[in-house]
Amino acid sequence: RWRRQAIPDWETYHAGMSMDKPRPAIMRLLESMEDGSLNYNIITGRPERYRGQTQRWLIENGILHYNFIFMRGEQDYSSSPEVKLTGILESGVDKKDVILIDNNAKVAEFLRPKGYEVWLVE
Secondary structure, three states: OOOHHHOOOHHHHHHOHHHOOOOHHHHHHHHHOOOOOOOOOEEEEEEHHHHHHHHHHHHHOOOOOOOOEEEEOOOOOOOHHHHHHHHHHHHOOOHHHOEEEEOOHHHHHHHHHHOOEEEEOO
């Protein structure tokens, strides 16, 4: 949330991602899944060119046991909700087997009518 004042300067916005702090509740949820009983994927609207920086942030914050990361293609100018739907579809998971956690109300508004369970965090 603290980087939103940089929008629409996306380069400045993404440059600050290394200083983001993980949400404690989300970290507790991920820690509870460490026994391997649940799998998770990371689907982000960040452009692919930030994959290395994103992966470093995940490692530095102890987020290690995800299946894959889906990122926005470099020439993809779709809305964030559309990008995330593409990532979900590419993951191959069935909508009845997935809970989506996002911080963007537009993502929730877009995906819920399509039958996805979306937990919105602010």
